[in-house]
Amino acid sequence: MERGSLNDIWNLAFAVVLASSWNLLGGFAGQVSIGYSAFIGIGAYTTALLALRGVAPYATVPLAAAAGALFSFIIGLPTFRLRGPYFTIATIGVSEAVRVFAAGVSFTGGSSGLRMPPGSFDFGRNYSTMVLLAVFTVALSAWIRERPLGRALSAIRQDIDAAEAVGVNATKYKLWIHALSAALVAAAGSLFAINFQYLSPGSVFDFRLSLTIVLMPIVGGIATVAGPVLGAVLFGYLQIKMLALPALRDSYLFLYGGLLIAVTLFEPKGLVGLLQRARRGVARWAQRPVTHAG
Amino acid sequence: MHDLFAVLVNSLLAAGLYATMSYGLAVIYGVMRIINLAHAGILMLGAYATFALYTRFGLDPFLSLFAVIPLFFGLGVLLYVSMVQRLPRSDAGPSIESLLLLFGVWLVLQNLAYAIWSGDTQSILTPYTMKSVSLWGVRVGVPTLAVFVVSGVSLIVLEIVLRRTYLGRAIRAVTQNRDAARMSGVNAGRISAVAFGIGTAFAAAAGSMLATLYAFTPDFGRSFLLKSFCIIVLAGMESVAGVAAGALVLALLENIVGAYTSIPTSFQDALSFTLLVVALVAFPQGLLGAFGRLAGSRRRFS
Numbered sequence: 001m002e003r004g005s006l007n008d009i010w011n012l013a014f015a016v017v018l019a020s021s022w023n024l025l026g027g028f029a030g031q032v033s034i035g036y037s038a039f040i041g042i043g044a045y046t047t048a049l050l051a052l053r054g055v056a057p058y059a060t061v062p063l064a065a066a067a068g069a070l071f072s073f074i075i076g077l078p079t080f081r082l083r084g085p086y087f088t089i090a091t092i093g094v095s096e097a098v099r100v101f102a103a104g105v106s107f108t109g110g111s112s113g114l115r116m117p118p119g120s121f122d123f124g125r126n127y128s129t130m131v132l133l134a135v136f137t138v139a140l141s142a143w144i145r146e147r148p149l150g151r152a153l154s155a156i157r158q159d160i161d162a163a164e165a166v167g168v169n170a171t172k173y174k175l176w177i178h179a180l181s182a183a184l185v186a187a188a189g190s191l192f193a194i195n196f197q198y199l200s201p202g203s204v205f206d207f208r209l210s211l212t213i214v215l216m217p218i219v220g221g222i223a224t225v226a227g228p229v230l231g232a233v234l235f236g237y238l239q240i241k242m243l244a245l246p247a248l249r250d251s252y253l254f255l256y257g258g259l260l261i262a263v264t265l266f267e268p269k270g271l272v273g274l275l276q277r278a279r280r281g282v283a284r285w286a287q288r289p290v291t292h293a294g
Numbered sequence: 295m296h297d298l299f300a301v302l303v304n305s306l307l308a309a310g311l312y313a314t315m316s317y318g319l320a321v322i323y324g325v326m327r328i329i330n331l332a333h334a335g336i337l338m339l340g341a342y343a344t345f346a347l348y349t350r351f352g353l354d355p356f357l358s359l360f361a362v363i364p365l366f367f368g369l370g371v372l373l374y375v376s377m378v379q380r381l382p383r384s385d386a387g388p389s390i391e392s393l394l395l396l397f398g399v400w401l402v403l404q405n406l407a408y409a410i411w412s413g414d415t416q417s418i419l420t421p422y423t424m425k426s427v428s429l430w431g432v433r434v435g436v437p438t439l440a441v442f443v444v445s446g447v448s449l450i451v452l453e454i455v456l457r458r459t460y461l462g463r464a465i466r467a468v469t470q471n472r473d474a475a476r477m478s479g480v481n482a483g484r485i486s487a488v489a490f491g492i493g494t495a496f497a498a499a500a501g502s503m504l505a506t507l508y509a510f511t512p513d514f515g516r517s518f519l520l521k522s523f524c525i526i527v528l529a530g531m532e533s534v535a536g537v538a539a540g541a542l543v544l545a546l547l548e549n550i551v552g553a554y555t556s557i558p559t560s561f562q563d564a565l566s567f568t569l570l571v572v573a574l575v576a577f578p579q580g581l582l583g584a585f586g587r588l589a590g591s592r593r594r595f596s
Binding site: 030032078079081082084085086088089090092093094096097100101104207211218250251252253254256257258259260261263264265268 | 381391394395399400401516523568
């Protein structure tokens, strides 16, 4: 395969990891966080800082994941007391604060960012690790959904008070799924640093990135396993198409906003919901009574 | 202590604008329990509308408020009727769907601004933009003072409307208890539409005034949105007096930090965000709620 399409697949796998991981907390557990770019940044910066001190890049990935999980506890402990939209607003605030901090402090390279140490850049290895991570993340979500963990999260999403009343320790589950989700995203961030070799607060802590991470599972089908993947594919495809047409290049906000509006007003279950409706429609059509003589 | 006095005066002046800006968010939340993220987009559009009126017709930014306010009131009502009203209403508090819907609207508004005016930084320069006057010994810019006066007047008018008119009482009733208000004969749907219009109009007016003080791009509005959240969270999201108090607290904090520490202004945003998170977590009932409980009083919307 030529390099260009391998690149696209890397980007797609990256998107799938982000969308599916977000979905663990945002979809399964129903806690919408618009601050996930913070974890990408934490993963990327951990890897870059360690690599610059001589640690082998791929060895930093688990450490980056751990850093992500740790940070998720720091955010989660105070904010999980908040419900619904208040939690969401708090996550926006935290993520922006992290970005400002990273841009202002010098050991993170300030606003000009960091460059990975020159070394063995092996695209083949980068590509296969990212794809592996994507497959792992999707498989993990499918597995979680069938387990008691998945049911507990679903209960939390539907009615947190009722869930607590039947003995689900909501805070514990929220914290742990947040940590898992953050670890996966941080790992992806780490791979991002390894692949792109250069990171800056603008590139990894971008609010628009947080936004895209939220949109993919919502448009694809929140709280499902296929939804985030569909969403990632759609957005990947849209990105490529829009970048190719100069007229559309600056219209991505229309698209994102429009999709968000359309999904919330017309089909809250996203693409998965649309497909379900289509399937039901076909089934109904196939079962219609034969009215003509015969 | 002249420095401290200057800080106080500047904070007071800033608080007026902050209060106007936040009230737009507060009324929508109070009446409909909806968190209006499009508020940032409206602030931005209000600024651009004023800019357009100024560059094309030479209309003074403060005079243009007479056009901007009714226009955006209408826009707000339209937005409510066409989109927000269709959302499933949940009495269990604000829904995530409304948050996402209005987020989408904000994105669309941003793109609209990019398409019409491009991403270049714009600003409004009038003959009096650079002038300043001396207020009790503190040098204050003319636009800043004018903004404070306009904000003050609008908030006073607001108070009068809320206390003395049917509309005002209806709004307060729906804010306190929607069902009881409906049982008392208030058309909650219509009041909601009007409230959304008022909220949008206030946001646009604030944006208009902000345009006289700051340069702006379509991305403008995000940090003000977060400041507004901060303020209405401090204010308990339902009290008008609280909005003024919250605005003052934030303005004081910003000015004190700016004057007495060397933390750069870019960190100011991080400051607002941190305050927001702290306020959300520590004061779920808002500052007034916390003090009200301490004083033994239970009055929430006074």
